[in-house]
Amino acid sequence: MDLLKTLKKLKNIKADEGFTRKSRDLILATSRSAPLNTLNIWRIILNNFETGAALALAGLLIFMIMGGFSAWKFFSPLQISGLDQASLRAEAQAIDIQIQLTDLTYNEPLSLKLSESTQPTQGEIGTAPKSNVENKKSETGGAASPATSTSELSIDEALDKLGE
Amino acid sequence: MLDGEESLIKRAIKGGASAFGSLYDYYQPRIYRFVLIKVGRREEAEDLTHEVWKNAWQNIRSYKSVGHPFSSWLYEIARNQIVDYYRARKNETSLEKIDPNYFVAPAIAEFNVEERLEIERVGVAIQKLKPEYQDVVIMRFVEDMPAKEVATILNKSEGAIKLMQYRAIKELKKILNV
Secondary structure (H helix, E strand, O other): OOHHHHHHHHHHOOOOHHHHHHHHHHHHHOOOHHHHHHHHHHHHHHHHHHHHHHHHHHHHHHHHHHOOOOHHHHHOHHHHHOOOHHHHHHHHHHHHHHHHHHHHHHHHHHHHHHHHHHHHHHHHHHHHHHHHHHHHHHHHOOOOOHHHHHHHOOHHHHHHHHHO | OOOOHHHHHHHHHOOOHHHHHHHHHHHHHHHHHHHHHHHOOHHHHHHHHHHHHHHHHHOHHHOOOOOOOHHHHHHHHHHHHHHHHHHHHHHHOOHHHOOOOOOOOOOOOOOOHHHHHHHHHHHHHHHOOOHHHHHHHHHHHHOOOOHHHHHHHHOOOHHHHHHHHHHHHHHHHHHHOO
């Protein structure tokens, strides 16, 4: 089968003459106004809506410009928070004070702790031997130990003693 | 293209029934063929062709010639009509009930039985092609339209049309085993 030849033969297909005549008459007898009117109503409504919307938007824009509308003013974060410089400063100071107070409450126990921790240390170095010395003093009847005497001597005295 | 087509279109837009009648007489056979080859049934092709021309008549005021031939506008209406037809058919009938091997070649005196069977076989094969391949085969090989015009109608480049026609014929040969 020659495909292209067969395809060409399809061109001989024609509609039935009776159908063609009837269809033509029916179509041309159809009034174009009826469906077009329905279509036109929608078209008019749409056109009016579009025009109206455009005018309304333009009017709104002009109104906002004339009314001193400022996008920055409107959307400014300062305006949103509703704060001025003075209140901001006051708030900042209040925050500082709070920090100091917290420092104080934090430092107080720390200083106490430090003093507590240093006292036993002093006791260990100074007072504990002292207490030992005192204990020994009480034990030996007041005789000072050489360690105590050397500890009580000043450097000058110690040097003088050594010189002798 | 029909002689004095632009003038006829202008008159038809203004409501000239006789001008539209002339356009109908010239373009109706090819629109009918286009529809018939695509749907395969004579009665349905007649109904659809009638609807295409009715729509064209009712909407001719919206037609704007922007370098495209009038036929491209008609083919566009026909294609949309066929799409709607298949959509409605899909909703009404289950796919199993649609006989895909159905194409009735109209009784043409000059064709013998063998030729008629051959035409029917080719018609069925065309229906199995993709819709855009169908369009190209009908316009290029049945209607003998130049590739440029087909490209304008189908809104594609001339090169794309040539490629499509090559693929369509290859596909058609595969379906027909020739």
